[in-house]
Amino acid sequence: MKRVLITGGASGIGYAMGAAFAAAGYEVWVTDVDQTALGALPEGWQGRLADVSNEAQISTFMAEIAAKGGLDALCVNAGTKGPTAAIEDVALEDWRACTAVTLDGAFLTLKHAAPMMKAAGKGAVIFTSSTAGMYGYPYRSPYSAAKWAIIGLMKTAAMELGAFGIRANAILPGAVEGPRMERVLEAEATAKGMTRDAVYEGYASGTSLRTWVTAEDIAAVAVFLASDAAARISGQSIPVDGHTVNPDPQIGS
Numbered sequence: 001m002k003r004v005l006i007t008g009g010a011s012g013i014g015y016a017m018g019a020a021f022a023a024a025g026y027e028v029w030v031t032d033v034d035q036t037a038l039g040a041l042p043e044g045w046q047g048r049l050a051d052v053s054n055e056a057q058i059s060t061f062m063a064e065i066a067a068k069g070g071l072d073a074l075c076v077n078a079g080t081k082g083p084t085a086a087i088e089d090v091a092l093e094d095w096r097a098c099t100a101v102t103l104d105g106a107f108l109t110l111k112h113a114a115p116m117m118k119a120a121g122k123g124a125v126i127f128t129s130s131t132a133g134m135y136g137y138p139y140r141s142p143y144s145a146a147k148w149a150i151i152g153l154m155k156t157a158a159m160e161l162g163a164f165g166i167r168a169n170a171i172l173p174g175a176v177e178g179p180r181m182e183r184v185l186e187a188e189a190t191a192k193g194m195t196r197d198a199v200y201e202g203y204a205s206g207t208s209l210r211t212w213v214t215a216e217d218i219a220a221v222a223v224f225l226a227s228d229a230a231a232r233i234s235g236q237s238i239p240v241d242g243h244t245v246n247p248d249p250q251i252g253s
Helices: 014-025 035-039 056-069 092-120 143-163 180-190 194-203 214-228
Strands: 001-005 027-032 046-049 073-076 124-128 164-174 237-240
Touching: 001 056, 001 092, 014 027, 014 073, 014 214, 027 035, 027 056, 035 046, 035 180, 046 180, 073 092, 092 124, 092 143, 124 143, 124 214, 124 237, 143 164, 164 214, 180 194, 214 237
Parallel strands: 001 027, 001 073, 027 046, 073 124, 124 164, 164 237
Antiparallel strands: none
């Protein structure tokens, strides 16, 4: 049985990825910092409490997976939304807290997964970036900067690991329905002096399809990228966003 590891996999996009990979016949392993959510994982999933920004915790967890036979797919998904504020109002500690999880965590996850995947001579690494990694993101500078950096990390990983049969790609979600984005909507509404519903509609109207996306949309692409059908796809940034044409239609309104 193939094995997948999903960081930040106990809720949201990560959970949807786990469900999609399980349906595709994978053994699912997840890390998360939410013990309650880990305790509610479906039967058969392997959940571990681990902070991706803590190298000792990630190293220990990867050693456990290596001892179990390694990985066929790795979803580098853990992240945090960070503060919602103008650049001049972002505290350095809040900047660092966001980038520690979203960027440092991605680096540490790959750092400690790469040796076992190289030894196996195969595998797929799927990073969760964001359309914020294609455009700027007003009032979300730490998040946007980290998601841009994820693209650079992904492309470098594709170049370094390709000779070992390992592919690396990134999915760039747009506005994804769910509790996390509800918190973002409330914060942006406050920062911009708008209503929650106006911000919501602004996100949708900024896409060609006039829609938000679902976690299941993202998960379906992750399973595809790990499959043999994507055997020649590597180093790519793949938006799943309804085609963003205006990344911040609220500015100025």
